[in-house]
Amino acid sequence: MKKLLYIDACIRNVESRTKRIATPIVEALKEKYQVDTLVLNELPLDIVKERLIQKRVNGVIEPEVMSWAEKVRDADRIVIAAPFWDMSFPAALKVFFELCSIFNVTFGSDDKTCFGNCRAEKMLYITTRGMDIPTGDVLEQATPYLKALSWLWGIGPLQVVAAQNMDYVSSDVIEEKIAVAIAEGMEIVKVF
Numbered sequence: 001m002k003k004l005l006y007i008d009a010c011i012r013n014v015e016s017r018t019k020r021i022a023t024p025i026v027e028a029l030k031e032k033y034q035v036d037t038l039v040l041n042e043l044p045l046d047i048v049k050e051r052l053i054q055k056r057v058n059g060v061i062e063p064e065v066m067s068w069a070e071k072v073r074d075a076d077r078i079v080i081a082a083p084f085w086d087m088s089f090p091a092a093l094k095v096f097f098e099l100c101s102i103f104n105v106t107f108g109s110d111d112k113t114c115f116g117n118c119r120a121e122k123m124l125y126i127t128t129r130g131m132d133i134p135t136g137d138v139l140e141q142a143t144p145y146l147k148a149l150s151w152l153w154g155i156g157p158l159q160v161v162a163a164q165n166m167d168y169v170s171s172d173v174i175e176e177k178i179a180v181a182i183a184e185g186m187e188i189v190k191v192f
């Protein structure tokens with residue numbers, strides 16, 4: 001069975017609307033993929049600062065961090081669930097990306113430029129936003145970054161399931177938006 005890596009960056013955990021959308025979508029994907037889940041709340045995510053860079057320069061990578069990078073590299077599909085925070089995604093996810101961006105693991109380079117080493121042909125990003133900001137809006141800085149990182153790591157096209165304006169509507173409308181996003185995700189599952 002092919003492998004799917006699910007990166008759960010739903011920091012509010014049980015309170016998370018993003019997680020409510022992602023959970024049934026990932027459950028459905030378990031029919032097609034062997035799913036490996038990384039819950040960022042549960043990982044020791046060290047901010048990449050001087051000490052860590054020095055270790056890296058000397059070829060020292062924590063085995064646990066290396067195992068995350070290898071999961072990213074070896075997954076056939078990747079699903080990321082992350083709420084919209086400060087016009088992008090939570091810093092925990094950026095730290096995770098920086099930790100996994102390991103030379104000769106997730107990416108390599110020749111004498112001219114970098115190239116990706118990851119095998120995932122598709123990546124799905126699931127999110128909810130407080131304000132009424134659509135995917136691709138200039139104020140929405142999560143998907144441009146994810147597209148750029150996908151390029152660096154050699155990951156195939158990014159698909160997005162998003163619900164927006166979640167903080168300015170009634171609870172009934174929130175529920176409707178969640179249902180619509182799950183339905184959208186289920187359509188993607190069929191061809192993912």
Ligand SMILES: Cc1cc2nc3c(=O)[nH]c(=O)nc-3n(C[C@H](O)[C@H](O)[C@H](O)COP(=O)(O)O)c2cc1C
Pocket residue numbers: 010011012015016017018019082083084085086087088128129130131132133166167
């Ligand atoms: C720390 C934090 C930062 C946020 N920043 C933004 C923001 O910049 N723009 C926005 O539209 N909503 C923002 N929101 C609102 C969330 O995007 C919105 O409530 C979303 O549905 C939360 O997802 P969750 O329920 O999965 O945690 C923020 C919420 C939190 C907790």
